[in-house]
Amino acid sequence: MFARILKSGTFHDVVGYVTRQFHNPEEYTPDTWRIIGSDNIFISDYAKMVQSFEAVHGFMPGKENPAGHISISFDNADAPRLTNEFMAQLAKEYMEGMGIKNTQYLVVRHLETGHPHFHIVYNRVNLHGKTVDERNNYKRSDKAVKAIKDKYGLTYSPLKDKYEQKKPEFKTKISAAMYGCKSWDEFSRRLACAGIEVKFHDDRDTGKHVGVKFSDGDITLNGSKIDRAFTYRRLNNLFEFNRKHGQRQSNSVPKQPKVTIEYAPAQKPSLVGDVVEATVGAIGNLFTLGPGFDPEEQAFQNAVEKEEAKRKRKSRKI
Known part of the structure; x- marks a missing residue:
């Protein structure tokens, strides 16, 4: 039954x-x-x-x-x-x-x-x-x-059991494909890679899509039978939301000013050069250098402070 x-x-x-x-x-x-x-x-x-x-x-x-x-x-x-x-x-x-x-x-x-x-x-x-x-x-x-x-x-019914066994598999693949998806074409391409074909049910008077079903070549399931979140209307609303949300995000990203740091590299290895190279290599891209930052001056100050600390430690020992 x-x-x-x-x-x-x-x-x-x-x-x-x-x-x-x-x-x-x-x-x-x-x-x-x-x-x-x-x-x-x-x-x-x-x-x-x-x-x-x-x-x-x-x-x-x-x-x-x-x-x-x-x-x-x-x-x-x-x-x-x-x-x-x-x-x-x-x-x-x-x-x-x-x-x-x-x-x-x-x-x-x-x-x-x-x-x-x-x-x-x-x-x-x-x-x-x-x-x-x-x-x-x-x-x-x-x-x-x-x-x-x-x-x-x-x-x-064995057919009913077969449908029930396939539902979790369909649900997993559809859930993965719909993540961040912005259109039916994109959604269909993603599911095709997972072996699932997207089919539509059209209104006989208007010809517009009103329902969606999914097939793996063996069985076909209506979206609502798999999960209520997979109806045509809800999926369509999701794709529309993702499109608008993505557009708003791209429009709201502030443009970062480009900062160009120009200085003449030292011809010979120096303490300042070694410190600058180590500092930049360790920090990588985690920080953005401001327009008033002078790497040579900063390295020189770090070296002076280091020497001053050594001098103080020696004086305390004496």
Whole structure:
């Protein structure tokens, strides 16, 4: 059993998708899908279903994309047990585990694919005219799925395990690539070196990027499935911040005045020359010499002080 929380939308679109209203009628006949559960919905036809949902959405008309959408798939090993009644019961228990209650929902089973699965469409506005609590949906979903699998002895999908095993690897590589990154191109190049391809999901109307996913050639994971910090919007905001921050930093760096020190080098080795050479060699580039600094004068003073200290030590011994 494996649950996917899909993008929410309008009831026209989501109900139309699960009931195959926009598919080729020759390929997706009424025998390829069936309604196996519902609550507070007229299910006689597509129009009635949409109208039922929209009536409750009218309590909060400003709620955008009011149709919640979740797909739940099962391993083929469990197929003999998955009657319509059993699937409907699992859908109900899953929604209870998710905390999706006091609202309308529709459960539609699809039969044309190679693996058993059903879709849940629910109203994100509940029967009291308030928003359904969807905080921490992904964590709730994982917990609900695990509880149901353990309760009924359903198969832990090898594919699901594979996805879970790959997540830490993807997360590590993406986290490293995004550090200090200023553009999607730079980000994509960095990840390509780590064997990860960046792919985008585009809005079908505007053609603009609205989602991002990552592939290693074996599996593909949505950014939000790996970590909430890896959604398209958050990554895009991060790159924009890095660009602006880097620009501000470069503009705010004060220009250091150039100081040129010119003096004639001694032709013969001298005490002063030796001291200057040792001092400069030890300090290296740690200090910037000011415009009033005279290295020969400073070396001479150091030598005088050294001789004076020796003289005082000798006088004390006497």
